Amino acid sequence: MTDITFSELGLAAPILRALRTENYNTPTPIQAQAIPLLLEGGDLLGVAQTGTGKTAAFALPILNRLSVSGKRAGPRQPQALILAPTRELAIQIGEGFKAYGRYLELRYATVYGGVGQVPQVKALRRGVDVLIATPGRLLDLMGQGHIALDKTATLVLDEADRMLDMGFIHDVRKIVAALPERRQSLLFSATMPREIARLADEILDRPKRVEVAPSATPVELIEQRVYFVETSRKRALLGDLLKDPDLARVIIFTRTKHRANRVADQIEKLGIKAEAIHGNKSQNARQRALAAFRNGSVPILVATDIAARGIDIDDVSHVINYEMPNEPESYVHRIGRTARAGASGVAISLCDGAEREYLRAIEKLIKKTLTPVAHAHETDAAHNTKTKATESKNKKRYSTRPSAKRRRNKGRQTRQAA
Numbered sequence: 251m252t253d254i255t256f257s258e259l260g261l262a263a264p265i266l267r268a269l270r271t272e273n274y275n276t277p278t279p280i281q282a283q284a285i286p287l288l289l290e291g292g293d294l295l296g297v298a299q300t301g302t303g304k305t306a307a308f309a310l311p312i313l314n315r316l317s318v319s320g321k322r323a324g325p326r327q328p329q330a331l332i333l334a335p336t337r338e339l340a341i342q343i344g345e346g347f348k349a350y351g352r353y354l355e356l357r358y359a360t361v362y363g364g365v366g367q368v369p370q371v372k373a374l375r376r377g378v379d380v381l382i383a384t385p386g387r388l389l390d391l392m393g394q395g396h397i398a399l400d401k402t403a404t405l406v407l408d409e410a411d412r413m414l415d416m417g418f419i420h421d422v423r424k425i426v427a428a429l430p431e432r433r434q435s436l437l438f439s440a441t442m443p444r445e446i447a448r449l450a451d452e453i454l455d456r457p458k459r460v461e462v463a464p465s466a467t468p469v470e471l472i473e474q475r476v477y478f479v480e481t482s483r484k485r486a487l488l489g490d491l492l493k494d495p496d497l498a499r500v501i502i503f504t505r506t507k508h509r510a511n512r513v514a515d516q517i518e519k520l521g522i523k524a525e526a527i528h529g530n531k532s533q534n535a536r537q538r539a540l541a542a543f544r545n546g547s548v549p550i551l552v553a554t555d556i557a558a559r560g561i562d563i564d565d566v567s568h569v570i571n572y573e574m575p576n577e578p579e580s581y582v583h584r585i586g587r588t589a590r591a592g593a594s595g596v597a598i599s600l601c602d603g604a605e606r607e608y609l610r611a612i613e614k615l616i617k618k619t620l621t622p623v624a625h626a627h628e629t630d631a632a633h634n635t636k637t638k639a640t641e642s643k644n645k646k647r648y649s650t651r652p653s654a655k656r657r658r659n660k661g662r663q664t665r666q667a668a
């Protein structure tokens with residue numbers, strides 16, 4: 251948080267009132283940096299991930315400019331367009347606009363695939379000032395003549411690196427081509443791979459760059475523990491962990507949809523409510539699960555990486571990596587679900603011997619060693635997957651007298667060589 255206030259940033263009274271309703275007292279660093287720049291009308295390149303308050307960083311100045319200009323959107327002609335890679339993120343951004351703009355006379359709509367388009371088309375026909383969209387559905391609706399972007403003077407590309415991961419960059423370029431040349435453009439991305447830097451170059455005009463330390467905030471604030479446990483014993487260990495009443499609102503991550511379903515079923519068998527969200531669930535089922543988790547009626551959400559992207563739920567007390575992610579960046583995204591906006595949180599990883607290489611890649615990325623926790627399900631084999639001390643002791647032992655197995659292997663190698 252910063253020591254500047256929202257009113258010092260130059261936001262209009264109805265927006266300040268909405269922020270009080272939301273209990274936002276001080277701007278987050280990205281808000282303090284981005285809002286004044288955006289109110290002046292310039293382009294912005296924001297290097298920031300979810301959890302930093304970036305949604306309000308772009309939503310507040312957009313709302314402010316629209317409300318001050320007094321212009322209203324004509325049918326099918328949004329004044330501002332926000333592009334998001336996933337439906338969940340689009341919905342969340344839409345909710346942000348509704349909340350921050352609740353005392354303004356502006357209209358907001360969110361369009362995304364996987365649901366019927368009729369209500370979306372109706373809203374567009376009435377006219378929306380701010381349109382939040384995923385690329386595929388937006389292009390569909392544009393193709394059918396339900397949306398024209400030639401009067402859209404503000405563009406936000408959110409989570410651009412996810413757009414790239416999910417194969418949307420081509421769609422994004424098509425959409426941008428339909429916008430007027432003279433516009434305000436913003437691009438946010440947690441990381442800056444070369445392709446995103448190139449895209450930013452194409453889309454943005456002399457942008458100011460605003461950066462909040464990527465992943466530094468969450469990783470520092472989150473207590474990160476690791477349990478070395480064989481896969482076959484993870485289920486029992488999870489049961490034990492869930493007995494702790496501190497685990498009030500928990501997201502459990504798995505690598506596969508199938509495993510997400512199984513883990514949710516296992517938890518239900520323990521008499522604890524759990525919901526799974528992943529790509530095979532309908533949009534409505536996912537929304538229901540998220541709503542139940544958000545309102546606290548279901549304390550545990552089991553999710554795959556893609557399904558969890560951009561989910562913004564406050565007060566997640568614990569993130570559990572039931573399976574270690576095979577991409578180290580996913581670990582940072584996963585644990586960023588807890589410790590939102592300055593709160594603290596706990597991340598627990600269950601790591602099987604076969605997942606040790608993933609753990610090593612994660613520890614290298616975050617430049618930190620996770621804290622190992624001893625537990626009842628630790629087998630000798632799990633334990634032997636080993637502390638540095640035992641590792642070096644073993645090395646010494648092997649160097650003086652190779653084990654029977656090593657000698658056998660050596661024999662085999664010599665035979666193969668021959």
Ligand code: AMP
Nearest residue numbers: 274276277278300301302303304305591
């Ligand atoms: P975001 O990075 O936009 O996904 O925001 C992360 C979380 O921080 C959301 O739950 C926001 O509601 C919350 N948030 C954003 N800005 C502030 C603020 N200035 N004060 C308190 N909470 C905030």
